[in-house]
Amino acid sequence: MTERLKIPSDVAEWCDSSPWLVWEDRGTSLEKSVLSVPIRHPELSRGRDILGRPRLIIPLSHRHERPYVKLDDIAILKVPHIDEQGKLCLFKDEEELDYFSRTEQLSKILKRFIDIFIPAWEGGHLDQHFYDEPENYWHVYVQLYPVKKMRKRANLTAYLLSRRGKKSLRYDSYYLENLGFLCSTQTNFKTRFLSSIKSTRYKCSVFEVPIFSAFLPSDYPTSLDQLKAICRAAAGAKETQRFFHGGKPNVAKLVVFRSPTCDYGYYLPAESKLKVINPIVCERADPDWLFGRYQEFNLKSYEKSKIALIGAGSLGSHILHILAHSGIGEIHLIDSDIFMPANIGRHMLGVTSLGKAKAIQLSTLIGRDIPSCEIIPLYESVQSWLKRTDISKFDLIVDVTGERTVREVLAAKRIVQHVPLITAWMEPYITAAHVAIFHDQISWHVDGLNLWHEAHAFTGWPEDYLLSEPGCSSRFSPYTTDQLSFAAGITAEECLLALTHSPMNYVKIKSWVRGEEYSKNQKHAAERRDWAILPKNIDAAIITRQF
């Protein structure tokens, strides 16, 4: 045999001496740059003997590529733990192999294959493992499914915009050429999702069927009759009949089986008159999955929360970004400013928004990408908005204008209409940032204290710390986006907490305070208050106080 690939001598020696490898039958692939050596394994009983001829695959060109065992195609989806290429996954964490030399790796792989995999497979102890990663195997199945009968469409994925329910659902939806199928009964979310994706769309009818358990690959329905049998079992004969034989004839159909651990799509093209069924991949895209991935602490979802965010400046835009990405259902954004070049360096918006209203631009851009959040832009002054709005319909008002007049009009309004309020602002150079949380309290004056003054970490900033735009009276505070993100982070965190936690009978002020090392390096200095003095080696701290 002529070998054009150079096999390292230690590998060759090791393989040749292994009783489990048939060295003389080795092969190489120049294109893939791998060496492949057949494995001689203990005999398997009939019915179990479907591994083909397993081979040990050893990459030769790159040291960081790991060797593996490959089974014949016949074993795919019949033996668990192999992918669509037949690669067998023998370890929970393959990266651990990187600690070892090549021959040690080969020895560990082969040992695991012969001593653990083979007996476990022969004994039938792996069969149920298909249930552990049903989604992986469904992806393999869809990938390998013969497509010849299928009208070739680039995007055959179903996006499921609602969670698995207890009952089956029949409804009309759309197939978007640029994305895939959109499945949801929640009209608002679906409408916003649809308007976010620019695409040609086709009507389709969807049947979402909750099933009891994930499928073993051997139980994937492969014919229309089997598909119907499962629908009948889960949704009843009548619903099944209505879906398959009711509705318009020229509309594609999509069946989605929703098990607790995996969703399975079957696409029935309109033109095939129900003769063809195509398995497709489903992706969960309901808000609870998007924003919490069903983590327990996030079970209290923000989908129904309604916030008014006053101020779409640098701080406001970053907070909006975080809140929308946290799954808040509705945000009213109030701002009367126009986006200017000077804003670009620290705002969420960029050049495409120049000369346009910040509130409108933000709602378009963020709303388009996060359609679960309905962002309502209000391009007007706070005063005019307050005049015509019942603020008690909100779960929370967030004021990030930093303006005294806004604080005052809000306080006046909150006397008559109760709603929790969060006010956030930053000190020069973001040497400190503060978030004040008011539940029942209205006034900034508590026990003879002016909270606005108490909140600050520094006093006595020189008059000229604000910068002026050249040749213009407009002035601005000097800070950069990296520092801004800290302020936006603690503010957004408090907003989310305020939505889920019970009201407090005090005003809480949370402050982000930088240490001496940072503040002394800024152009201007101010006097640090006692409560804000940090130990020498502490660069920043979050300090919470109650009033």
Added chain:
Amino acid sequence: MSVTKVNYRELEKSANDKKLITEGAVYDSISLEHFQPEKVLPLLHHVNDFISIKEDEIEAATVAYEDLANILVNKLNWPRDNIKIHPQGSASSSTLIRSPNSNERFDIDAICEIDHLDAYKDGPSAFFNKIGGALDDEDFDVEMKKRCWRVQWRGEGYYIDLTPAVKSSNISLHENNVRYFAQDEHYSEDAVWVVNEPTKQWYSSNPRGFNKWISDRNFDSQFLILSPALESLDAAYRAEAEPVPDQEISMQDNLLLAIRLFKRHRDIKVQRNLLSSDFKPISVIITTLLGQCVNAMRGNGRLYGSIVELLEVLAGTIPKLVYFDGNTPIIPNPTAEGENFADRWLEDDHQRMDSFFEWTELLKDDLKRLAVSQDDISRLEIIKDIFGCSGMTNPPDVPRGGNPLATAIPGAPSRSVPDKGLA
């Protein structure tokens, strides 16, 4: 509503006649030619072992009974002798089987029989809540169900559904809050009253009588197979022993084997999504129809060549034993004929009824596949497939459950800090 008495011998006869006409001799000859009953019976018992719940798990549940009884004695101040907790349902009739989802708990039905005036003098709700209240604040979770309290210990593989009951002689039939089903005279001595919480009524019930009935029907079933080596009957399953009876059954317990295999078949079809988990046929219906079927078969003098043939005929016959009074399906409780086990079949778009007939079709097809299989290997493969026992063949040298491939790579340094999912 009174339920018509069903003539099961008549129904069985007509099913048998039809079978002969429609299937004819062709199919039977195929079956007979390849039947090797002596080979199939052990395989089916092997399946039966596989689906059984381990002895030690049942042991643990048994100890739990004692604890529950002691708690009730301490909290309710009723004498120990007046409180009896014993298993009922599948746990007491040797038809308890393991769920195909290995991580799912199994339930042991228990009846808590109280024989003390204080218990029931204030009516059904007070009695039901007294028992529930006594179980509160213990080291287990308690959940109220329709007729029982579900007691669940954290980390245990089982839960106990404890049904409070009082002896039948203690409540008068003439009270206005009772729902009485006339008890079959053979089994009436064990009848009790239980509480139906949603309607706050006393319901007559007879779990022990039902067990005795199953036991008697199992005796019937031992005469249905032509066997050269029919040995003396093993009556171990009939022991009145409480705690939970041994779930092992002998080679002649044809009815018990059928009940367990059919229930397993149903569970596997649910797991494969071919039957609805909400509307699947309930165990008591499967058990009753099978019991009535073997009784009628014995009465009609039937004999079968093998267990596979018996199972196949049972699967074909039980759907025909559902009696219809007009459009109303009727499956009477054999120990209290006024009670219709199929009383919910017309609710929910008939999904329970559809599901029952769908299941018997699937079962018939599967057993037919088994009957016509021609060699040991394919027979074993079919049995493993239809009863979901792929991991059955060899005694497990790798521990069941868990993923043997998920252990760490030997010699790899341990990771004390996370290094995945960090960004």
